[in-house]
Amino acid sequence: MIKDISLARKQTRVIDPAKNLHQRQLKQRIAFALIWLAGIIAITALLFIVGYMVSNGFKVINLEFLTTRPAGGVSGKGGISTTIVTTIYLVLLTITIAAPLGIGTAVFMVEYTTEYAGKKNLVGYLINLIRTSVEILAGVPSIIFGLFGFAVFVSYMKLKFSLLSAGLSGACLVLPLIIRTTEEALLTVPKSYREGSLALGTTKWQMIFGVVLPSALPGIITGIVLSVGRVIAETAVFWVTLGGSYRLPKNLLSSGRTMALHVYMLASETTAFDKALGTSAILIVIIILLNLAINISSKQFSKKFSGK
Known part of the structure; x- marks a missing residue:
């Protein structure tokens, strides 16, 4: 007790x-x-x-470095003019291919599959398969996309080492990123926007094109700019699809060399490590400017569509 x-x-x-x-x-x-x-x-x-x-x-960066093309061989002489232009060409081509496909897929997943989500039928299984595929592709190493591009675009389709082969491979690489960011941006649009637009008599496509996409534009732009940054910084994919020529591409079937690929070749195949550092410094500045562009554009679009 x-x-x-x-x-x-x-x-x-x-x-x-x-x-x-x-x-x-x-x-x-x-x-x-x-x-x-x-x-x-x-x-x-x-x-x-x-x-x-x-x-x-910055010790090696000057006007001559920026306006002359790289020299051939392993000397590492010359500048980076053609690599800058090739990078711009490749970015424009890749985003032109990937952006419409990525945004369209995200719109389909968010706006047209809601009623079928979770249902045990063919459409429901197809939707789950698409989502799972996007998740898997987002985690695949970039060299796998390069090998795929080499096997399909370079060898099977006979596009050779070219801008087109590299652009198609790069589009496969950034497609999951654009889909995911666009999907998240669309999901942030309030449901009342959609209901209000449909109540005014618009069709579903008019509602998506005139109300939903403009409201989600800051997030969509963020995904595209992030994709641009990844294309600029990527080497593995373009090493086996672009070819690495130091000359300026004349058309879509011409070979070329991006700035990141040029850095890799300078560091691994030549003794011009100082020029590799110079090219890397320019790449870092470009990436910083891209991140600033993301922040500024997102804020501007948010203010515009919020009425502030």
Whole structure:
């Protein structure tokens, strides 16, 4: 009996509120300190990499470097003029192919498959297959897309090492990214926008084209700009589809060399490491400008469509 009473007293012992509060505050301070430490380490690493590449790369950047084409062979002589133009050509071609397909797929998945989602029929299984395929493609290594492009576009379709082969392979690479970002952007559009538009007598296509897509435009643009950044920075896909010629492409079936591919070739096949650093510095500046463009365009479109 005495043991039961002492046990009950221990169980009903009141915890000191001040001590409990102090312990929780200590845990919070430790968690915040670890979070800040992780953020500081990440920022320090980023600044170190960017600072090193830019400070060393800008030493070789001048007007001649930007306006002359690379020299042939393994000397590493010349500039990067043709690589800049080839990169622009490839970005335009890739986005022209991938953007309509990606946006159209996302519109279909969000606006036309809602009533079939979860149903155990042929259409429902097809929708699940499409979603699963997009998820799988988003995680496939880029070299796999390069090997696919080499096997299908370069060898089977006889397009050779060319801008067209590289553009089609690059479109396959960025297609999942455009689909996912566009789908997320469409899902953020309030349902009341759709209901209000249909209540005014518009057709479903008019509602999508005139109301939903403009409202989701900031997210769509973000996905496209991110895709542009990936095309600019990619090497594995274009190493086996673009060819690597230092000359300027004359048409879609001509070979070429992007800036990222040029950096790889300079670093691996020549001794011109300083010029590889210079090209890398320009690439980093372009990526930074693209990220700034994402932020600015998203804010501008958000203000425009929110009426602010």
